[in-house]
Amino acid sequence: MKVLITVWNGRVSPVFDVAGEAEILELENDEIISRKGVPFPTDTFFNRVEFMLSEKISLLICGAISRQAEMTIVNKGITVHPFVSGDIEDIINALSQNKLFEMNFSMPGCGRRGRCQRHRRAGFNKK
Amino acid sequence: MSDSLNISYESILESISDGVFTVDLNWVVTSFNRAAEKITGISKYDAIGRLCSEVFKSNMCETACALRFTLQNGEPVINRTGYIINAKGDKIPVSVSTAVLYNDKGEIIGGAETFRDLSEIEALRKELKGQYRTGDIITDAPCMKKVLDLVPAIAASSSTVLIEGETGTGKEVYARAIHGMGERSKKPFYAINCAAFPDTLLESELFGYKKGAFTGADRDKQGWFSVASQSTLFLDEIGEISPQLQVKLLRILQENSFQPLGSTKSEKTNARIIAATNKNLKKLVDSGKFREDLFYRINIIKVELPPLxxxxxxxxxxxxxxxxxxxxxxxxxxxxxxxxxxxxxxxxxxxxxxxxxxxxxxxxxxxxxxxxxxxxxxxxxxxxxxxxxxxxxxxxxxxKLAQVSSVVAALKENNYNVPQTAKALGVHKTTLYRIIKKHNISVPSNND
Incomplete structure (x- = not known):
């Protein structure tokens, strides 16, 4: 599974729609087998989606994302885990321990059962 | 005295309609007024103690943070515009202003940001200018999601588009969204209703004319194909145009050139054509009312807008x-x-x-x-x-009515094929089976 996390200042970037950097991780049996930092296209939303598809991303972890953008990405077959905040290393550790969904990395106002969490989509095996 | 002053400041902050928050030098939110809670959808309790970028969630945070500018330069920022994303995923246009906060000794201890919700002004502006993007199309229906998903790809191409849909389904809004996302978005969007003009008038409107072309043509007039040469031209009710005009339109689509009335020279146009009709254009072709060659020229990218x-x-x-x-x-x-x-x-x-x-x-x-x-x-x-x-x-x-009606309509459209219907609705087939069972929707048993 390939995961893309939008990054800014060592944390998950606050807004997906304008994020300029990303980390791409490849996980196999919960183990990170590769990791790379990449510039994330900022010119058009369409190019962002194309970039993720070309990288064969199956899970996007990001901060705030507009509903329209999220809907389009989900319709392209990418699971979106939005409104996440926190240090990128903590997020990656949680992901590799399969505890991302157990630990609370929600943005303010998006508690575990908060409104923002309704955007989480089925399709990602959280075990 | 100091306590009473603090209470006064707090009361003032709570009473104003603009959102206000303050941060310390580590960008941590230290206060958050009631209007800020209302605009962002985040409570003061959740906001205080968190990083401002993760509370405010603005497109400005990463590259154009007004507070950072103010704290670095000591100068305020007045009315910088951008947007924030609230807890529902809505983009809220805002204008922000900033100021430096000092302590009693004159040392900088943080910054204050006020922000105003511009949603109403923005809505009026869009309505006045007719500028729409896909986010402006109000929908949550799976059948519309599929259609909206096409917009970025359509906008990125320059191919002719045909939008079919019953009257009032939002064909022009959809066309404007395509225009708004494409590289021509800074140019005006031109819309013309082909059914609103008599044939001869439509011809002169579309192609223009030269002085003396007909009685009353006392000066040259640019046609829409010329005016919209670098922009988008929306031809509504394309199914209504006459066979003579269909021939001329075909030439434009084939050669990107046209001849104004009374002119001996051809003119070039690079207009992006988006055609729309509330009729089934293929049926008009079958009945001989619409040219087949023109139909195939228009029908390069076809979008069908579902009825309400x-x-x-x-x-x-x-x-x-x-x-x-x-x-x-x-x-x-x-x-x-x-x-x-x-x-x-x-x-x-x-x-x-x-x-x-x-x-x-x-x-x-x-x-x-x-x-x-x-x-x-x-x-x-x-x-x-x-x-x-x-x-x-x-x-x-x-x-329940909404869900049942959507599912029944989708099932009928997909010949009661449940997996196919689930795909069309954008849900897993297990989910669809559960809905069918829950609402006791009748599905012929030989279909799966």
Missing amino acids: RKRISDIPLLVEHFVNKFNIRQNRHIKGVTPEVLSILMAHSWAGNIRELENVVERAFALCSSDTIEKDLLSEDLLGNTGMYAQTGKLDAVK
């Missing part, structure tokens, strides 16, 4: 949108419609689609003297068409 009866779940969203719109326009504060009204609206067949719904809401809005639109403000023809769920007037029933 196939996206009943959008009716509550659309009603809310129209009530907000009329509130802004008429400076009123109507909260919305009662669940009973909503259920009646959802039981209606909407032959005129979204335009008809807007007119119904506008009528009820105009007649409404309280803060909520009640059943008695609806016209007789709507009240005479209430279904079983409409009678109950309960929100659960309204939701």
Whole structure:
């Protein structure tokens, strides 16, 4: 599974729609087998989606994302885990321990059962 | 004295309608007023102690943070515009202003940011300028999601587009969204209704004419193909144009050139053509009323907009949108419609689609003297068409009606093939089976 996390200042970037950097991780049996930092296209939303598809991303972890953008990405077959905040290393550790969904990395106002969490989509095996 | 001053400051902050928050030098939120809570949808309790970028969630945070500029340069920023994303995923346009905070010794201890919700102004601006993006299309229906998903790809190409859809389904709004996302978005969007002009007049409108081309042509006139040469030209009701004009239109689409009336020279155009019709163009071709070669030239990218009866779940969203719109326009504060009204609206067949719904809401809005639109403000023809769920007037029933109607319509459209229907609706087939079972929807057993 390939995961893309939008990054800014060592944390998950606050807004997906304008994020300029990303980390791409490849996980196999919960183990990170590769990791790379990449510039994330900022010119058009369409190019962002194309970039993720070309990288064969199956899970996007990001901060705030507009509903329209999220809907389009989900319709392209990418699971979106939005409104996440926190240090990128903590997020990656949680992901590799399969505890991302157990630990609370929600943005303010998006508690575990908060409104923002309704955007989480089925399709990602959280075990 | 100091305590009373603090209390006064806090009272002032709480009373103003602009959102205000303050941060320390580590970008941690130290105060958050009531308006800020309202605009962002985040409580003071959740905001204080968190990083401002993760609370404010603005497109400005990463590259154009007004507070960072102010703290680095000691200069305020006044009315910088951008947007924030609230907890629902809505983009809210805002303008922000910033100032430095000092302590008693004159040392910088942080910054303050005030922000104003520009949603109403932005809505009016868009309406006046007719600029729309996909986010402006009010929908949550799976059938519309599929259609909206196409917009970025269509916008990125320059191919001719054909939009088919019943009257009032939002063909022009969709065309504007394509224009708004494409590279021509900074140029004006030109729309012309082909059915609104007699044939000869339409020809001169589209192609222009030279002085002396006909009686009364006392000067040269540019046609729309020339005016929109670097932009987008929306040809509504394309199925209504005459066979003679169809030939000329075919030439434009094939050669990107046209000849104004009375001219001996051809002119080039690079206009991006988006055509629309409320008819089935293929059927018009079959019946000999529309040229087959022109049809194939137009039908490069075809989009079919679903009628409102196939996206009943959008009716509550659309009603809310129209009530907000009329509130802004008429400076009123109507909260919305009662669940009973909503259920009646959802039981209606909407032959005129979204335009008809807007007119119904506008009528009820105009007649409404309280803060909520009640059943008695609806016209007789709507009240005479209430279904079983409409009678109950309960929100659960309204939701059930919306879900059942959408599923039944999708099942019919996909010949009761459940996996195919699930795909069309954008849900897993197990979910669809559960909905079918829950609402006891009849599905012929030989189909799976």
